[in-house]
Structure formats: structure tokens, C-alpha cells
Amino acid sequence: MNYMIRGKKIVTVSDLKTVENGAMVIENGKIAEIGPWEKLKKRCPDMDVVDCSSYVITPSLVDCHTHLLEFAPTSLYPVTPVTHFLAAKAILFHALSSGITALGEQICGHPLCNFSKEDYQKAVLDLPLDISFATTSISIGFENLAHFTSITQSRGVTQFDLTDPVLVQMIALESDYPGENIFINATPANFTEKEVPRAGDIIYTLEELQQVVKIYHTLGKRIGAHVAGEEGIKIALEAGVDVLHHAHGITDEQIDLTANQGVEIVATPMGGTHLKPNSPEEILKFFEKEIPVSISTDSYLPPYQGTSWLPFSNQSLKGPDVLMLIAQPAMQLLKKHKYDENMILALLTNNPAKLLGKQNQFGRLEVGLDANFLVAEGVPGLEITDINKIKSVYYKGVKVIDRN
Template structure:
């Protein structure tokens, strides 16, 4: 595959070539370096286009919450609608996802039914098994193990429940909600959103169960009290981390904690601003940007607040932060890592996706510019390749 420019581990390569064999990158370099290897193989020539790793959204709710929020579905059509949303993600240049199973009042679908979907679609999906508290007046508690049945708050820290979640968990998503969530509801319906749900002893016990099972743990968290609690208890990944302060950022750095930023929204507090993300990157913290789709948008994004936004917004919500990073001396690859390599690490897939390098899966985009940094419209993503196969072509 020959093109004018692509973004790789080597930096930006002008007039570059990727050689693909059995779905993986066999070689990568300039045309002059690799031209002798191009005989007798099929060639795609993308001339003046840009090739980058495909995008990764490591925190979303496309299968459990979104279908019932967007479509008039029943249980019989629920996962079919979810597959439509997965295809929309693929159209948006996203080829790997971190999907949450929290337990939902909307529809009673089993963990096994959700997980089966990943064998039916051409995306790479990791599932986070969670419990959730919705900040209604009486607090509404659910776990992925209890479907659409409400549970008592003490079940959220029940060792048997936590142990089963940990054993089946595939990546550190928002495994528990330290703060009760708005869950897309207006504040009038969730007056207790943001309330802390666990004592330090309860949270430390939950973290220890995950670690004893050889699993990292991620949490939904925002605000000083919740973030302090997460860091004190050794949580591995902070999802949202809205309103994190400088002292906490230093602790995140020292603890080697990762952060998944959600500029679209997701908690009771103002979401991650570009200045917040710049500060984290300057500290050398692994930070990813994710959609938490589908959500109504934060007010500062100047979008329709009555609409739910999803995968198509990943580049849009990342652009202000990526531009600010670039203005502060970070190169194209470092900016793009927020949507590619860093979320690959969150999913535990950094050895196969997230960058263009020899031995990596041939998952990449052909575009009119660097996603997020130079382009935000999905129409500017011309081709999407997964395992060396062209799945989307505009």
C-alpha cells in the first residue's frame, strides 16, 4: 500500500508503504526502502491521502443503554439495534471498542447474549462487567449479574458478586460507580447524582478482589472526594475524573494510574476540558479520549442539548484537546495516541492494535487528514481496514 503520508511508530512517513500479510503489517517504510518488495503483490495507491491507525473508543454503551434510548425496540430487536450502532462506529473509523455492561432497567439481556455480539461483527470489542447506581431520590442500584432487577446497595460490595464480576471482566471499564450517575437523566430526576456510594473499606475490598483475580479495575468517578477515594484504594483506571485537581494529578502520575477522559459528558460535573487534558499529558499520564456514547452533550460543545450523540463525535470532541497539544509542542503521533494507542492499552490490546508497526494488526484508516487533529467529519474517512481487509470505502 503506497501513499503520500502516514502516521506510524517511526513518526510521519512521507511517500510511505505498508506491506500486509495475513492481516498483519509485515513491513513499513518509505517507497524507496520497500519498492523491491512490491513485485507480484496487490497494491492500493492512495496518492496524497493520510494513513493512520484506526480509532478506538474505550468507553461506550452501544449495546446496553443506547438502543433503548434511541429506538422503539423490544427485547427481540434490542441487540439488532445495537449492531446498527456498532456499524455506525465502524463508519466513524472506530474498529475497537470498550463496551460496558452495567445492568439496566430498560431490558433484561444476559452477559452471554451481549458478549456473543462480538463474534458477529467485524470490530474488536472488550467488555467491562459493572455495577451501577443511578442518582434517583431513592438511588437505583443494578449489577451486570442481575439484569434489569434492582438490588440493595449492599449488593454492590458483596464479595460473591464482585468476585464473579472480576473473573468474567475483560478490561478495566467503569466496573463500579464511586459516584451515583445522572445516567442521561435531567437533574430533576437524579437529585442524588454525584453522591459517594462506597466507604474506603468497601472500595479497598472490591479493588483487592479484582487484583487477586489478576484483573485491573476501573471506576466511574468525578470530584475531589471520589477521586481521592479511588487513588487511596489503588484503582487502576479513572473513567471521567472530572474536576481532578493538581495534587490528585501528581498522585495519578506516581501511582501510574490511567485516565479515560469523556469531554462529551457522563458525570454530574463539568467534563474534561482541553486545558485539563493538556495538563495530564504534560505530566506523562496515559490518557485516552472516549465518547461514553450515547450522551446528551456538555453545554460548552455548542451542540443540540436535546440530542444524544455517539461514535460519530469521537473526532469532534477530541479536536480541541489535540489542537492544544499540538500548539504546545506535541507531535502528530502524540496527539493521535489519545484516540489510538492509549485506549489500546486500556483494552489490553496494545500489542496488536493502536499503532502502525511490524507485527501489528493491519487496522488503519485512509483519510483526508489526521483524525481529530485535522479532520472531524466521518465523510473525510475514506477507507477503513480491519485485519488488512477493506470494510468501508467512500
């Protein structure tokens, strides 16, 4: 279906920036033209028009660090292996209804999930979502550390196995993008503090980490790492890790090093490590140093307690529907510092699309890209946080969520 859609304004997150009283021509699921409504109306007088002139049109959201398919179903529902993916699809629909059309999923290995990357790919094949998979190893901070990998699935491995060159190479070859490929610190995952007393333990020596990074780079792959704390971030930067996921507890000196080395950061203001998560002020520092930064949920997670920027009163698990909510404090701080709304919205759209290697497909509203966009009552994250204020979600030009 080919049509034109009109908006009160179009926040393109591209060189066009914001087009007031704008319109887009959609042809065969792609963006064919963007410009002022009056101009496009004259050029295409016979084209069907979707009138959203009371609303803002923006790129749809990208959550580049999630655990919706592997850990979330077993955490949220009484699933068995037979019903696991039934729950997973319900969770993915919730993400879609929250304005998210692209995800970066971590496949870590899980004691209750004997599924391969191919199993996860098949389960989501027909959904109106673009899902990239980071294959990983994981260390969970129980009293007796537990280690799993995407390759060995539900079978635990030893700490020694985590640096086995053959296993590392297998993980690296299957990974679609630099997600949480390696856990430099043991993770609390989504367990309570009492259950994971060793969350934060550093798993690798610098020499071991350097060998793992070398394997990824030799294969032409970038590597991302779960890391928090000054010591862990220090060895991550020294070893040549390409993307820091979380980077909670990063120092000002390490922010400078991150910028100088061209390393990217996936900020998770809700939590995800043993330390206090990324504050709005910290994300502003990343911006000021021109570090490519994305904001992600790492969901499903219990939100960190004791921050001034999170509104949650308990530790019940939170999912992708809070992406706008946890991003808003940083986004509004950036606005106070005179950053353009397009640069700010890139935190939830173009920057994570680039991290996934999908910047030529989505993340911006630009001629030739997929028509993945939202019709909303305001700019997501910056002006609105309630998913009910997202009136429509489009994926490849097709309306897949409708609240009108």
C-alpha cells in the same frame, strides 16, 4: 489477500513516527512491512498496489468507554428484547463507519435488558470490530437510587449488595478490562438533570472501596471506576483504583498523585458525570505529567452544556461519530505545545488499545500487528472531525468502509 497500500504520509503512532510518502505491505491481515514508497516498490515490484497517495493513513480509532449495546438501543429506538440486538448492530455499524474498529463496552445491568455478557458477545461475534467488555455494577442518581449489576442483569440490587464479596468477585472475574467496573458516584447516565437529582452522590466509603479493589487485585485484575469530584477521586486514589474514568473536577494535587501512583485516566470531554467534563487544558496537564490518557465518548450521551470546547447546541444524544470532534480541541492544544502528531493521535488509538490490553494487536501501525487502519483526508481528530473525510476503514487488512 496480500497487497501494498501507499499513502501521502503514514502516521504510525509507533517508534517509526510519521513516514512521508510511505507504504505498507499487508499479508494475511497483518502488517508485514512499513517504509518509504520508493523502497518498498523496488522490493515488491509484483505486488498489487492500492494507491492512496492523496490521503493520510493512520491506525483506526479505539473508543474504550461506550454504552452502545446495552443503554443505547433502548435510548435511541423503540426496541423490544426481540429487536434489541438488531438496533445494537446498526449502532455498531455507525461506529465502524466513524473510523472505530475497537470498542470498550460497559455491561452494567439495565432494567429493560435481561441479557448476560455472553448474550452481548454472541450478538457481535461476526462483526468486523474488536469489542472488549467491562462488567460492572452501576448506581443511577434517581431520587431513589437505583443499583444494577452485569451479573443480576435486569434485576435491581440494594446498595448493600454492591459490596457483597461473592457478587463483586463474580463481576470481577467476567470483566475483560478496567472499564467502569464500579461507580463511586451515582451517575446521571443519559437522563436529564431533573430525572437524576442525586447524580454525584458518593456510594462507597473508603473502607468498602478498599475491599472491592482488594478482590480485583487478588484475582489479578485491574479495576476502573466512574468517578468525579475531589472527594470521590480522593477515595479512589486512596483505595488503589487503577483507572479513573472521567475524573471530572480533579485537582492539580490529585493529578500529581495520579501520576505518582501510575494511575490511568479515560477522559470524556463530552460529559458522563454530574460535573463539567475534561477540558483541553486539563488533558494537557495529564500529558505534561505523563499520565496515560485516552479520550472516549462514553456514548450515547447528552453533551454537557456550558463548555467552551463543545459545539453542541442541545442535549440530543451523541454517539461515536463525534469522537474526533470532542477530541480535537485537546489535540490541537497539544500540537500548540509542540507535541508530535503521533503522541497526540495515541489518545484515540494506542493509549485506549493499551487500556483494553490489546496493544499487541492494534492501536499502532507496526509490523506484526493487525492491519486496522484508516485512509483519510487528514489526521483524525487533529486535522479532521467529519467522518465523511474518512475515505476507507480497514479491519484486519479487509476494507470494510468505502467512501471513495
